[in-house]
Amino acid sequence: MMERIKTGVIGLDDVLGGGFIPNSVNVLLGSAGVGKTIISFQYLLKGIEEGDKCIFISFDMGEHEVIKHTKAIGWGEIADYISEGKLSINKFYAENVSYVNNDLLNILTGESELNTRIVIDSFTPMISSLNMESRNDVNWFFNKLRELGTTLLTVEEPMNGDFGDASVTLPIFLSDTVIHLKNIGYGEAFSRGLRVIKHRGSWHAEGVFPYRILDGIGVLVEGTDLIEEEKEVVDLEEVLQEMNMKREDIPESLIRRLEKLAESGNPGARDAIMEILKKVS
Amino acid sequence: MLSEISRLLKRLAVAEGIKMVALYRIDGVPLCVKIGTTVREMTPVLYWLENQIKEMLHSISQQNLDEASFKFNNMVIMLIPVSKTTVLGIIAREEASIYKLHIDIKTTCMKIGKLVAT
Structure with missing residues (x-):
């Protein structure tokens, strides 16, 4: 299995098939108050635990605010990590910064090590004035981030739900993973739910997973027991026998693909294999 | 919880x-x-439902309805509020025994309601 970067959020790695892909750009999309910053710090705390270099870029929180807010959740150790140099906090002023800002890139390049976890919270002020024609520039910036490490960007979901704005669509299109968080505010299990919109180069669980925000823990993703239950590992030989077919009857390239599907554990894999075999028989 | 809901719906x-x-x-x-x-077989109905559901759920919630049902070709579509945040949608054949179904549906709604209310 491909190496993964653990998110530090209990349950989220199961939804993502193990975690983020190394050297990828990952987006947390959601409106204010859904827990994007909390997940960001869980990601960084996990990185520190694993010995990774961690960088936090923010437009509204400096060291003082970070220590204050994370201490309120129960993560008092963050203050020590900052003073020990394990976590670097950098505050920028939104009116002075864009994704091509040299100071920002210098900080990221200067502080990055072999395994670096970068969080930009939030990415929205950096691209709020852009239109879709800036796609190539944002893509260039994302490629720079990929060279430096594994990045988590938070993106503000417009309160009117308009996903057509370039500040939302560009990061969605160009990033490797998008996780959408939503709180409908009625206080039941599904009031807060997350789902993976995309996860390039990896399987991910489909559907909405309820989550809670808990003191000490942060975000806890629930309902992941269903993922294991629905996994369906298929014995390809058995299916071939059932359909009175032999390997030799099927093009080699297709057999390789069917083997991959059979091992994948994807729900519905058996039915899909049978459907494909019916078509080639 | 999600796996229990999945079992009940199954x-x-x-x-x-x-x-x-x-x-x-x-x-x-x-x-x-x-x-x-x-x-x-279900795809056209699901597409239709997807386009209507927000509006229908809004009406159910605003008018405090016990249930809303629609006929679509030879199918009956029922929407039954389960809790403050969830609604059960059911598509059944028109000739199905709605009375018997209702008993099963009510029991399922009650069980799911308890699960999601936590």
């Missing part, structure tokens, strides 16, 4: 006459779907 989906059961969040997002027939 049990309902195999009842005679049922073509699909789904638990929707009040904003129209499907939380768990079980289809008791071929997906292809």
Whole structure:
């Protein structure tokens, strides 16, 4: 299995098939108050635990605010990590910064090590004035981030739900993973739910997973027991026998693909294999 | 919790006459779907439902309805509020025994309601 970067959020790695892909750009999309910053710090705390270099870029929180807010959740150790140099906090002023800002890139390049976890919270002020024609520039910036490490960007979901704005669509299109968080505010299990919109180069669980925000823990993703239950590992030989077919009857390239599907554990894999075999028989 | 909901819906989906059961969040997002027939057969109805569901759920919630039902070709579509945030959607054949189904549906709604209310 491909190496993964653990998110530090209990349950989220199961939804993502193990975690983020190394050297990828990952987006947390959601409106204010859904827990994007909390997940960001869980990601960084996990990185520190694993010995990774961690960088936090923010437009509204400096060291003082970070220590204050994370201490309120129960993560008092963050203050020590900052003073020990394990976590670097950098505050920028939104009116002075864009994704091509040299100071920002210098900080990221200067502080990055072999395994670096970068969080930009939030990415929205950096691209709020852009239109879709800036796609190539944002893509260039994302490629720079990929060279430096594994990045988590938070993106503000417009309160009117308009996903057509370039500040939302560009990061969605160009990033490797998008996780959408939503709180409908009625206080039941599904009031807060997350789902993976995309996860390039990896399987991910489909559907909405309820989550809670808990003191000490942060975000806890629930309902992941269903993922294991629905996994369906298929014995390809058995299916071939059932359909009175032999390997030799099927093009080699297709057999390789069917083997991959059979091992994948994807729900519905058996039915899909049978459907494909019916078509080639 | 999600696996328990999945089991409850699966049990309902195999009842005679049922073509699909789904638990929707009040904003129209499907939380768990079980289809008791071929997906292809259901696709046009599901597309239709997807386009209508937000509006329908809004009406159910605003007017405090016990249930809303629609006829679509030879199918009956029922939407039954389960809790403050969830609604059960059921698609059944028109000739299915709605009375018997209602008993199963009410029991399922009660169980899911307890699960999601936590």
